[in-house]
Every structure is written in C-alpha cells, then in structure tokens.
Amino acid sequence: xxxxxxxxxxxxxxxxxxLLQMVDGKSIIHADTLHALGSLPDGFAQLxxxxxxxxxxxxxxxxxxxxxxxxxxxxxxxSWFHPLCDKLAPNGTLYMCGDWRCSSSMxxxxxxxxxxxxxxxxxxxxxxxxxxxxKNSMEDIWFAxxxxxxxxxxxxxxxxxxxxxxxxxxEGLPKDWEETPHxxxxxxxxxxxxxxxxxxxxxxxxxxxxxxxxxxxxxAKLILASSREGDMVFDxxxxxxxxxxxxxxxxxxxxxIEHHLDYCxxxxxxxxxxxxxxxxxxxxxxxxxxxxxxx
Numbered sequence: 001x002x003x004x005x006x007x008x009x010x011x012x013x014x015x016x017x018x019l020l021q022m023v024d025g026k027s028i029i030h031a032d033t034l035h036a037l038g039s040l041p042d043g044f045a046q047l048x049x050x051x052x053x054x055x056x057x058x059x060x061x062x063x064x065x066x067x068x069x070x071x072x073x074x075x076x077x078x079s080w081f082h083p084l085c086d087k088l089a090p091n092g093t094l095y096m097c098g099d100w101r102c103s104s105s106m107x108x109x110x111x112x113x114x115x116x117x118x119x120x121x122x123x124x125x126x127x128x129x130x131x132x133x134x135k136n137s138m139e140d141i142w143f144a145x146x147x148x149x150x151x152x153x154x155x156x157x158x159x160x161x162x163x164x165x166x167x168x169x170x171e172g173l174p175k176d177w178e179e180t181p182h183x184x185x186x187x188x189x190x191x192x193x194x195x196x197x198x199x200x201x202x203x204x205x206x207x208x209x210x211x212x213x214x215x216x217x218x219x220a221k222l223i224l225a226s227s228r229e230g231d232m233v234f235d236x237x238x239x240x241x242x243x244x245x246x247x248x249x250x251x252x253x254x255x256x257i258e259h260h261l262d263y264c265x266x267x268x269x270x271x272x273x274x275x276x277x278x279x280x281x282x283x284x285x286x287x288x289x290x291x292x293x294x295x
Contacts, residue, residue: 006202008209009273011265022268027244029257030264033236034080036257042086045234045255046152047227048094049243050084051214052077052236055102058211063260070105077109084236085113091150093226095120096142097214103140114144122194122218125291126201141222157224160196160288161185187287190221196282196290204281205273208266210240217282219246227252241267249278 011019023030053065055073068076088094094114098106103119110116120141129135145151164184176186197218200207206216219242227233229251235243238256240263247254248271258264282289 019265019268023264046231051097115148118143208240245270
C-alpha cells in the first residue's frame with residue numbers, strides 16, 4: 001500500500017484513451033529515436049536536451065539496457081548523435097546528461113560535431129551508500145553549441161538566491177544581500193556546480209515511476225538559460241516528459257521522442273496537469289532558490 005502522502009503519478013485505464021490522442025507524432029512521438037529523427041526537419045530546434053540511457057544495467061519499463069564496453073557505448077552514441085546534431089539550429093545549444101561511467105565517452109562523441117563550452121556537475125540528493133566505494137551522488141551535463149561565436153545564453157534568468165549565513169555590513173547597511181520575510185539572501189551568478197537540486201521522490205507531485213526521471217528544476221535552468229519564449233525545445237529521449245512539461249510551463253514549444261508507450265502517456269498526463277499548475281519546485285519570483293529556503 002502506498003504511503004498516505006504518496007503523490008506519484010500513474011495513468012489509469014480510464015485515462016488511456018484520452019492520453020493516447022496526445023501521442024500525436026508531433027509534440028510527443030512514440031518511436032525509436034534513430035528511426036524518428038529522419039522525419040524531423042533539420043535545424044528546427046533551438047535547444048536540444050539529451051538524457052540517453054547511461055552505460056549501465058537499467059530496466060525502462062521492460063525495455064532493458066545492458067552495460068557494454070566503452071567502445072561499444074561510443075558507437076551507440078554516434079548512431080543517433082550525428083543525425084541529432086542536424087536537427088539543431090545553426091545558433092542552437094545542446095545539453096547532454098551523463099554519469100561518471102559514460103561522461104568521458106559522451107565528451108568524445110559530442111566534440112566530433114559541436115563545441116563544448118562547459119561541464120555542469122549536479123549533486124543528487126539521494127542514492128545508495130557503498131561499503132567499498134564512494135557513494136555515487138553526482139551527475140554531469142555537457143553544455144555544447146554549434147557556433148561558439150553565436151549562441152543564446154541568458155544568465156539573468158538563472159541567477160540563484162542563496163541564504164547569507166554571515167551577513168556583512170558596510171556603514172551599517174547590508175552589502176550584497178537583502179532582508180526578506182524568509183531570511184537574508186544574496187543573488188548570485190550560477191556556477192557549473194549545482195547543489196540545490198532535489199531528485200523527485202514519492203511526496204512530490206512531479207514524481208513518476210520512471211527510473212531515471214530528472215527534476216523539473218534541473219530542466220528549468222537549462223531551458224531558461226539557453227532558449228527564449230516561443231523557441232523549440234527538443235528531447236530525443238523524452239521519458240516521462242519532464243523536458244516537455246517544463247518547456248510548456250516556461251512558454252516554449254516542445255517536441256520529444258519516446259520508445260515506451262506508457263512513458264508517452266505519463267508525459268501526456270503531466271502536460272495536461274501543466275495547464276492548471278505551472279509551478280516548478282525551487283523556482284519562484286523569477287529566481288532559483290537553494291534547498292530548504294522556504295521556496
């Protein structure tokens with residue numbers, strides 16, 4: 001029996017028919033990524049966010065991905081990454097998510113077609129302990145562009161509010177911080193290390209049963225930094241729909257490909273819910289807030 005406050009989303013039999021109509025082959029495409037890419041126009045996406053299977057054993061609703069050699073994994077990445085880059089606008093941006101096992105392979109493959117500008121590392125708040133190793137609680141996101149002299153990046157949209165623990169005053173006045181009803185905060189520039197992300201869990205309304213679901217807050221940072229309202233945001237491994245949902249909440253257009261039908265339906269349900277609830281945990285008042293800040 002689920003816990004009393006468990007808010008994990010599921011698709012009921014009664015909802016399936018309605019949600020199937022949203023899997024339209026346009027915004028939600030139920031297909032294999034490599035096969036579907038050929039039907040999409042070149043250069044149509046201003047922003048591509050890629051969260052492919054990592055090089056480890058994982059069961060995606062019955063579709064099992066097995067760990068393979070680094071060489072074989074790089075060949076797998078190339079099989080769809082090169083055609084994927086054709087879908088990126090000339091001044092577009094691509095982000096690719098990975099973990100320590102596959103991040104170096106991703107770097108090598110990305111550099112074959114794009115210019116890497118940075119590597120973001122974000123702290124996963126939960127994870128299993130390890131008796132004979134360091135607990136795995138970090139993941140990477142590669143930040144790459146087609147043209148390093150012409151790409152969009154809005155740093156003002158992704159600044160963070162951090163709590164001031166030792167407030168400094170100058171001539172009796174706050175220096176670089178302000179008093180709010182929630183405490184004393186400073187607005188800071190974003191770095192490439194993110195320690196303010198909460199992985200979805202059972203009491204959060206965005207949570208689903210997808211085994212590698214990314215947090216909405218994580219996607220919001222990427223989308224706000226590297227796209228404008230009305231831009232097309234494309235996710236070739238849509239999963240339970242987080243990229244599309246956040247793009248919709250932030251007034252972007254969206255398109256995603258997902259091989260597993262049940263995950264397509266979850267994405268469709270979340271998109272319907274986004275019509276009435278546009279909130280993003282940890283993002284309010286046009287600002288990203290650190291964990292436990294009351295936002």
